Amino acid sequence: MSAAGASEPSARNRPPARTVSDVVVIGSGLVGACCAYELTLAGLNVTIVDRGHLTSGTTASGEGNILISDKAPGAELELAKLSLTRWTELADELEADIEYEPKGGVVVATGEAEADGLRHFAAQQREVGVTAVEVSGDRLRELEPHLAPDLATGIHYPQDAQVQPVLAAAVLLQQARQRGATVVPEAEVTAIGVDRTGRVASVTTTRGSFATRWVVNAAGPWSGEISALAGLHLPLAPRRGHILVTEPCEPLIHHKVYDAGYVGTLTADAQPDAVEVSSVVESTRAGTILLGSSREFVGYDRRIDGEVVRAIAERATRLFPVLAGVRLMRAYVGFRPWLPDHLPAIGETLAVPGFVQASGHEGAGIGLSPATGRLVRDLITGHEPPIDPTPFRPDRPTLQNDAEVAHG
Template identity: 50%
Template structure:
């Protein structure tokens, strides 16, 4: 078992309040109470009812180039199996599937870019290997043969996001965590320039540390607390097929997915992603668009997803679409999560901005927060995700010394 989950920490006696009961908040609750903190989660809706309920459950290293986010993804990938093992009776709900990923390029230019990208990842310690046409056909018989390059990533995995979040939170509750749903934060509690808790629709809630883990709504929460961060919603849609016999055996996506993830364009970005679920339906993605919190499912997004998925996997032409759903992801302009203390307001921490990678990065994020709170140095420098960077703090302010309420 990974030593990081067994180490002694100094969080005992620390009261932590987590704003947000999605995947990040649930992973934080599980890890922090394991490391000795007293934990309360305040969720304005239901557990895992926001972004977490509208994702695919990806635990990926294949889509991240060398840098701090890839390092966090590698840490998280090592931690996930340990966490699942520790959840014991709740592990079945997680639906951990280390099925691997296949990235394919369908153009010569895409093949050159994919080869170079994989080479950089390999230098950073990512396991990946190129497949020839015969190997690709054996791995994914239903995949188009119009492929110029293919790279296999054995470390890519998948969980059932809502199941994983509730399993983590269930573990935290069993260890003494308090979870309040339908509990919306309405104001900060500030004393002597320090955040000492929050006012909620259920009354005041005091804590030594408040962690903003509200996903796409983290920007609004930060505004409310008086320390704004530039987190914006970025919408994504998914198509779900009718249940099928085993057809797709890995997470399969076109190499242009990486470009869509890394794009800052507000207009519709789409790429082909096809992957299986244990229940039988295939998940087809993906799309990205900045449209605020407009919750409408748009035909152009669904059409783009279907068209590109069909090119990648022609057998889908005869498959029925059962339903579609969309959700919002917490987006930051520099495409890095925001993890750590807010220097403008002592007592406030953030764990947000993971966009579509929050499921996979959640357990690593929880470890970084726990280590930093305990004053310990982790294998990844949390400074890479600092709050006070240009993409996150667009208008720095001085901490308030006003006592808002008690």
């Protein structure tokens, strides 16, 4: 049954006949795709619903960085390590090109104060097994010939990698379907039903209802709205980011390169009016170069801000002067799913049994999606997870006493 105002589905898009699933995954971004893929590997009957076309949310507007380098020792780094292992396996297991490139990252400091901070951060990471090799300013150009000659120092992180997020999500969804999953695009979730005990019982969409015992909320920046349908509060806010895309050019940049200020912008406390800009530069297989990025809280405003575009271009050119001669092709924005304590929410909610959060990955959801899928799979199948999932509990105190950012 269609919701009021929704157009009738065409014959090709008719709701599937089967309406009973073990699990309904809401959202076909990379997080939802990884969850669905892992759950079908475990033999479960999975339905993935998305209100738009497949993978049309934030996954389509991010970069493809799989970063170990930007994570301090702690729960998120452990999740990133698990994910990196899984990405490496997936690159073989999927038997399809997802443009996975273990190209390594280089973090650079422009001045001595930044260099000290970078060295300290890298020393802490080494203690928990991260490979982080200092490369002095005068030797950085052996790694990246076009870097500015006057940089203070750099840290080489050979474990960092890259993937094409939309391609990866499409392949994961395709393979989940081959194992029996049903994928329903243009199906907006409008209600979540519970049974007499309060446990999840159904998901209602604009393309029909699905009876289920488990719901995985992988709706990215819109996960707060989905949580509210289940009577839950998830203090999630969209954090806008700009990306610039250059014209295709000869290979100029070989690693993922970003400036030392980037890590600070990730964990900066919420400043409703501030725009954080740092430089993240990476080339793609198509020859374009992606220049990121910015962070700001402006609700779901999709307008491109010329000032921010200029600031990103200037910072990137500071690192790579050669970019001054490369034309920009386009710019776009996307919305990171941000939570106030800077950790994703992954796990079952106590208030509504069967309702599983898989969201709040902010600017790391591409990298962290395989580990998220694995934790969700182990939770639903009752297996011991490979890492401690406790820090990601959706009911953790730091998400209850949250300092929310106003939506614009």
